[in-house]
Amino acid sequence: MPLDPQSEVVLEVRNLTTTISIRTDEFAAVDNVSLSLKRGETLGLVGESGSGKSLTGLSLLNLVPKHAARVAGGAVMLDGVDLLQLSEREMRRVRGKKISMILQDPQTSLNPSFSVGSQIGEALSLHTDVPKKGLKAAAVEMLRRVRVAAPEHRVDAYPHQMSGGMRQRVVGAIAISCAPDVIIADEPTTSLDVTVQAQYIRLLQELQAETGMGIIFITHDFGIVAKVCHRLAVMYAGQIVETGPVERIFDAPGHPYTQALLGSVPKLHGQQGRLPSISGNPPALWNKPKGCKFAPRCPLADTRCHTEEPPVYDTPDQDGREHWARCWRLETQ
Numbered sequence: 001m002p003l004d005p006q007s008e009v010v011l012e013v014r015n016l017t018t019t020i021s022i023r024t025d026e027f028a029a030v031d032n033v034s035l036s037l038k039r040g041e042t043l044g045l046v047g048e049s050g051s052g053k054s055l056t057g058l059s060l061l062n063l064v065p066k067h068a069a070r071v072a073g074g075a076v077m078l079d080g081v082d083l084l085q086l087s088e089r090e091m092r093r094v095r096g097k098k099i100s101m102i103l104q105d106p107q108t109s110l111n112p113s114f115s116v117g118s119q120i121g122e123a124l125s126l127h128t129d130v131p132k133k134g135l136k137a138a139a140v141e142m143l144r145r146v147r148v149a150a151p152e153h154r155v156d157a158y159p160h161q162m163s164g165g166m167r168q169r170v171v172g173a174i175a176i177s178c179a180p181d182v183i184i185a186d187e188p189t190t191s192l193d194v195t196v197q198a199q200y201i202r203l204l205q206e207l208q209a210e211t212g213m214g215i216i217f218i219t220h221d222f223g224i225v226a227k228v229c230h231r232l233a234v235m236y237a238g239q240i241v242e243t244g245p246v247e248r249i250f251d252a253p254g255h256p257y258t259q260a261l262l263g264s265v266p267k268l269h270g271q272q273g274r275l276p277s278i279s280g281n282p283p284a285l286w287n288k289p290k291g292c293k294f295a296p297r298c299p300l301a302d303t304r305c306h307t308e309e310p311p312v313y314d315t316p317d318q319d320g321r322e323h324w325a326r327c328w329r330l331e332t333q
């Protein structure tokens with residue numbers, strides 16, 4: 001789905017840093033992350049396990065697990081307001097209404113003891129002025145919007161009485177019930193089988209076309225990225241190492257990490273592919289290399305890569321669309 005180039009920016013993240021406490025020390029698991037999202041745009045956040053994708057998503061809603069993590073710096077601008085400056089009480093009003101999250105496992109997002117209708121109704125009553133009497137009818141309407149068959153009956157069902165795909169639709173209904181500007185979808189299809197995955201992705205796209213919401217789509221799966229994302233941000237060891245339009249990154253990845261990830265992945269519009277494994281492991285939080293974080297695994301690294309952190313180099317495409325990567329090799333290009 002092409003994105004209107006005039007589309008306005010809805011979310012702007014600047015220098016977001018989130019630390020994890022280990023004993024008496026704190027380590028940056030999200031390291032100076034900056035990104036932006038336009039209305040109607042889907043931005044894919046990709047990278048290996050542990051690269052900081054989920055923590056980035058949680059930081060945007062100020063939902064990091066407080067016992068272990070802390071948003072230590074940066075700004076998350078939504079509608080001119082820095083969400084990181086809001087009190088927990090103010091933030092509760094924003095969550096769900098302006099920015100929502102869909103998690104990987106619908107089991108953890110739905111309460112097994114309440115009917116799905118009452119859970120959708122609760123979201124609606126928190127953030128909209130639908131009167132109490134009208135909540136059930138509004139929940140039925142939401143279920144219809146996420147293409148749940150026989151919504152008048154399903155509204156009274158409990159989560160365990162539904163299939164995984166249907167539960168994820170209910171989570172989607174809750175997330176969009178208040179027409180948020182931004183949805184963070186963290187591996188929302190991982191627990192679904194391939195056919196249901198495809199249906200769910202189509203649903204998200206349809207809802208996006210209807211509402212113009214921006215989506216940050218966190219995934220391991222480049223097949224899904226090719227289908228749903230307009231732009232990509234590739235994460236490694238807590239940093240974004242490359243950002244650009246999806247086709248551009250598939251055709252001409254700038255960072256050796258992205259190149260390695262794409263190495264054995266089918267081309268755009270090809271069949272689905274998980275991230276292939278790259279030899280070696282990402283660094284531990286407490287043991288990140290001094291220079292480029294990827295240098296120890298990079299086949300192209302030279303001495304400087306091991307000692308000096310590379311800056312960001314812009315390599316826009318011929319239409320001038322933003323594309324950059326954090327790699328010394330781009331210095332001379």
Ligand SMILES: Nc1ncnc2c1ncn2[C@@H]1O[C@H](COP(=O)(O)OP(=O)(O)OP(=O)(O)O)[C@@H](O)[C@H]1O
Binds near residue numbers: 050056285
């Ligand atoms: N609650 C926590 N306690 C301790 N460390 C954590 C916690 N949550 C995340 N981390 C650490 O922060 C880093 C980033 O984790 P994060 O879950 O954001 O990665 P990810 O890219 O989303 O991985 P995955 O794809 O496996 O979900 C990892 O090193 C992880 O071990």
